[in-house]
Each structure stands twice: as structure tokens, then as C-alpha cells.
Amino acid sequence: MSHDNVLNPPANAAEQALTFHAAVAAQRAPRPEAGEWSEASVQQLLELPFLDLLHRAQAVHRAHWPEGDMELATLLSVKTGGCPENCGYCPQAAEFDTGVSAQKLMEVDEVKAAAQAAKDAGATRFCMGAAWRAPKDRDIEKMAALIETVKGLGLQTCATLGMLQDHQAVALKQAGLDYYNHNLDTAPEYYTDVVSTRSYQDRLDTLAAVRSAGISVCCGGIVGMGEAPVHRAGLIAQLANLDPYPESVPINSLVAVPGTPLADSEPVDPLDFVRVIAACRITMPRARVRMSAGRQQMGEAVQALCFVAGANSIFYGDKLLVTGNPEVEADNRLLRKLGMPIRRSAG
Numbered sequence: 294m295s296h297d298n299v300l301n302p303p304a305n306a307a308e309q310a311l312t313f314h315a316a317v318a319a320q321r322a323p324r325p326e327a328g329e330w331s332e333a334s335v336q337q338l339l340e341l342p343f344l345d346l347l348h349r350a351q352a353v354h355r356a357h358w359p360e361g362d363m364e365l366a367t368l369l370s371v372k373t374g375g376c377p378e379n380c381g382y383c384p385q386a387a388e389f390d391t392g393v394s395a396q397k398l399m400e401v402d403e404v405k406a407a408a409q410a411a412k413d414a415g416a417t418r419f420c421m422g423a424a425w426r427a428p429k430d431r432d433i434e435k436m437a438a439l440i441e442t443v444k445g446l447g448l449q450t451c452a453t454l455g456m457l458q459d460h461q462a463v464a465l466k467q468a469g470l471d472y473y474n475h476n477l478d479t480a481p482e483y484y485t486d487v488v489s490t491r492s493y494q495d496r497l498d499t500l501a502a503v504r505s506a507g508i509s510v511c512c513g514g515i516v517g518m519g520e521a522p523v524h525r526a527g528l529i530a531q532l533a534n535l536d537p538y539p540e541s542v543p544i545n546s547l548v549a550v551p552g553t554p555l556a557d558s559e560p561v562d563p564l565d566f567v568r569v570i571a572a573c574r575i576t577m578p579r580a581r582v583r584m585s586a587g588r589q590q591m592g593e594a595v596q597a598l599c600f601v602a603g604a605n606s607i608f609y610g611d612k613l614l615v616t617g618n619p620e621v622e623a624d625n626r627l628l629r630k631l632g633m634p635i636r637r638s639a640g
Contacts, residue, residue: 330533330576332480336526338572343564347602350571354603357578362636363628364418364581364606366451367411371439372398372423378455380478380488381554382515382547385424389552398423398435401442408443414621416609417636419443420451420474420511426490427456437468444469451511451541456491456499462506472541473503474511480527483520487555500535512539513585516569517547517561525569533576541606542573542580546587563595567602574603581606593627600631 338346355361375395376385384393408419421439425432432454440450452465453474465473478484481493503510512535514528532538546566549556566587573582583606584599591599609624628635 330530332527332530335529335572336523338575339522339526339568346568346571350574350602353575353578358605362634364636365416365609366418366420366606367416368420368422368608369407371404371421374424376424377426378490382518384550384553401438404439405442408446408448412446412448415635418449418451422453425455428454433461433464437464440468440470456495457502459502462502466506466508470508472509472511475499476513477528477531478514479520480524483524487518510539511541513543515545515547516566517558518555519558529572529576538577539580541583542577543583543585544569545585548586563591567598570599570604571602597631
């Protein structure tokens with residue numbers, strides 16, 4: 294299917310009458326894996342009439358995810374606070390006064406207990422986050438023990454540890470790491486407005502090391518940091534044109550934490566957040582598009598619209614690193630209301 298078919302509304306009444314199932318079938322046409330989506334074409338998507346955008350996103354979603362299942366992932370901060378980076382959104386940065394104190398890396402038994410609790414609650418992927426700019430080799434050795442332990446419980450493993458060198462990525466792969474999270478955060482031209490302690494290329498280099506090691510990529514960004522709509526389009530284009538695009542795409546709505554430079558940011562319009570989810574689904578049809586930070590503020594109706602737009606993964610549990618997340622039972626209640634099946638296997 295060409296971009297024109299995706300971006301432009303039907304030209305006549307006969308085309309308007311195209312059945313939804315036919316639209317789904319049309320979305321099965323082969324598409325290049327990368328390099329196809331310009332910033333301008335993504336911006337056209339984001340500017341479509343809301344219902345047209347959701348219709349297209351839902352067609353893509355049903356074509357590539359016919360089971361319609363929801364993946365539940367849990368994120369644990371295994372090493373909190375004291376990070377030397379100055380990411381404007383992050384309460385774990387050492388230079389910001391946010392009330393988050395630096396802690397040492399958790400012990401294996403603590404992490405194992407948390408992972409088992411996550412599995413018992415229905416999660417199939419367990420993500421471990423550590424507030425490092427770039428881990429040292431001795432940190433990688435300790436993380437390898439945590440990864441092996443979590444993997445032994447039958448869970449998919451994911452880690453977000455900062456910037457990696459090639460040999461460190463290989464060591465994590467050998468320990469059994471399935472996914473590595475390293476977000477691009479925003480568009481390249483807006484990046485320096487958010488963080489100055491690392492470059493955009495630093496992020497891309499780590500993603501390349503992860504790919505080279507054979508680890509699946511989890512990479513997304515944040516909306517609501519004061520960026521313009523063109524920057525949201527730029528982020529999505531960057532993600533969609535990675536070769537290949539990420540297997541998991543977490544989209545965060547900024548949680549404005551007092552003490553961070555972005556504490557006074559205006560909340561993102563909920564429907565604009567849904568638009569971003571829909572554009573991610575259309576441009577990266579085979580990715581798990583995950584609703585991440587900020588779900589607590591959204592309410593059930595907006596979350597349901599995000600699921601219609603193609604989100605098929607959520608972070609699940611009481612905490613998302615150090616900010617609040619909807620409670621487990623509230624998530625289960627919403628998924629039951631919507632009749633959404635939950636992915637039960639970590640395979």
C-alpha cells in the first residue's frame with residue numbers, strides 16, 4: 294500500500310464504502326522495513342482527522358496482530374538515583390533536587406522476589422532499570438547475574454542501563470538478555486533542549502551495539518516535554534527508519550516531577566497522545582507499541598482509545614521506576630471491561 298493510500302481519504306462514495314475487513318486485508322501488502330517514512334509524511338499522519346487516523350491505525354493493527362492480545366511488562370528500578378546525566382525529565386539525575394536518593398544495586402534475591410511477584414501478577418516481561426550514564430564492566434557482571442536469575446523464572450528479560458560498549462552488549466546477550474531499552478526521547482533537533490550530557494549519536498551508537506549483539510531493541514520516546522508537533526513527527530520518523538525498527542516502542546507521557554527542569558511543562562493533550570500511538574502503529578506495524586509512563590493521569594477512556602489506536606503493551610504494576618503507575622487491579626479491571634485478551638506466554 295502506498296503512502297497516498299494511507300494518508301489521503303477515499304476519493305468517492307464507492308471507496309468510502311470499502312469494508313473494514315477489506316481495509317485490513319489491504320494493510321497486509323509488503324512494506325519496506327526502514328527508510329520509508331519522512332518527517333513530513335509522519336506529520337501528515339498526525340494531522341489527519343482523528344477518526345480517519347484511528348481507522349487506519351486499527352486496520353494496520355488487526356492486519357498484523359490478529360489475536361489482539363495485550364502484553365504486560367513490569368519495570369523495576371534495580372539501581373536508583375545518583376545518575377550523572379541531566380535529562381530534564383528525570384528525577385534520578387544527581388543534580389536535581391527531587392527527593393530521590395542514590396541507592397546501590399539491588400541484591401539477586403531481592404530482584405528474584407520482585408520478578409516472581411510480577412510473574413504471579415501476569416507479567417511476561419521483566420525490565421530492570423539502573424541509573425547509570427554508562428555501566429562499568431563490573432556493573433555488567435552484576436547485571437548478568439540478575440538477568441540469568443530472572444530468565445530462570447521463565448520471564449522475558451529487558452534492561453535499561455545507559456550507554457553500552459560493544460563487548461558489554463555481547464556479555465548481556467550471553468547472560469540471556471532478550472531486550473535492551475534505550476529511548477531516543479525526542480527528535481534530533483529538540484534533543485539538546487532536554488539533555489546536554491550526551492548526544493543523539495550516543496543513543497544511536499548504543500542501539501547499534503545492541504543490534505550487533507543480537508538483542509532485540511526497545512526504543513521510544515516522551516511526549517509533553519514542550520516539543521512542537523513537528524518534533525513528535527521527527528521522533529516517530531527516527532524510530533520507524535531504524536533498520537529494522539524496534540521490536541518494542543514505549544511511548545511515555547511526561548510525568549512532571551517537582552525539582553526537574555520540566556516540572557512546569559503543560560500536560561500533553563490526551564488526544565494528541567492517542568495520535569502519537571496511532572502514528573507509531575501505522576509506521577511500525579509489527580512492533581509492540583507500549584503505553585509507559587503517564588498512564589496514571591489518563592483515565593480509562595483515553596487508555597481505551599490508545600488500545601484502539603494500536604497500543605498492545607503496557608507497563609503493569611504499582612511503580613514505573615520512581616513515578617506512580619496504575620495499580621494492578623485497576624489495569625485488570627479495565628482489560629476485563631474491554632474484553633482484551635492478555636498475552637500469557639513469554640515466548
